[in-house]
Amino acid sequence: MSVIELATALSVTQTAVRQRLIRLMGQGFVGRTPFKAARGRPSHRYELTSKGRRQTGSNFADLAFALWQEIREIEDPEVRRGLLQRISRRLAMMYSDLIEGQTLEEKMKSVAELFSDRSIPFSVDASGSLPVLTALACPYPDLAEQDRGVCAMEKNLFAELLGEDVRLSQCRLDGETCCTFEPKSATDA
Numbered sequence: 001m002s003v004i005e006l007a008t009a010l011s012v013t014q015t016a017v018r019q020r021l022i023r024l025m026g027q028g029f030v031g032r033t034p035f036k037a038a039r040g041r042p043s044h045r046y047e048l049t050s051k052g053r054r055q056t057g058s059n060f061a062d063l064a065f066a067l068w069q070e071i072r073e074i075e076d077p078e079v080r081r082g083l084l085q086r087i088s089r090r091l092a093m094m095y096s097d098l099i100e101g102q103t104l105e106e107k108m109k110s111v112a113e114l115f116s117d118r119s120i121p122f123s124v125d126a127s128g129s130l131p132v133l134t135a136l137a138c139p140y141p142d143l144a145e146q147d148r149g150v151c152a153m154e155k156n157l158f159a160e161l162l163g164e165d166v167r168l169s170q171c172r173l174d175g176e177t178c179c180t181f182e183p184k185s186a187t188d189a
Contacts, residue, residue: 001136001177002043021046029055045177053141068143068150084153092160099161104183105131107162115139133158135179138172148173155181 003021007014024030029052034042074080098114101107105124108131112122121136135154143150151168158181159166170180 001047002045006046024052028052047177048137048141050141053138064140065142065146068147072147072149080149084149085156088153088156089160091157095157095161104162104164108133111158111161130183130185132169133162133166133181135172135181138179144173151179154179 001009003014003017006017006021010017021030021032025032025046028049030046031049032044032046034044036042071080071083074083095114099107099110101110105126108124111133112124115122115135118139120139123134123136125132125134138144139154140150148171151171151173155166155168162183165184166181167184168179169182170176170178172179
């Protein structure tokens, strides 16, 4: 995100954001990339480094990584796909009592709150005909960088929680700033 975007999202001044970014860059938790806006001088986007991603959330990374490696070793793609679907359903069962709302937008906001409570920021954009769920940080950064199957598992999890098929329309692994999940019905229309 840019300094302006961070200041808006955090409801603080741009000066406060810049001061914190300088400190975090000095510690190696945040990196800076220049980008050219349509007009004016180049700006910068800031993102977590791998060191910074390892510090976010409590994700029991070593255990998850070892388990994921074992899943990847399953040779039969149908067996592997079935296992990932069962894992998604299990996570959905764990989280389902925490998801509230009747409409898709309400459910997405509840999912965003659930992950936010786990130190993983999500947002919901309801400006279009259907809402869009955006992961502003990856819940499983080390795993996702090793295997995109994690992204498929996450997509299945959101479909289970929302009661709606979703597609991953943007992915951080493709150079996007975040991962975006849209209802499939939005692309069918």
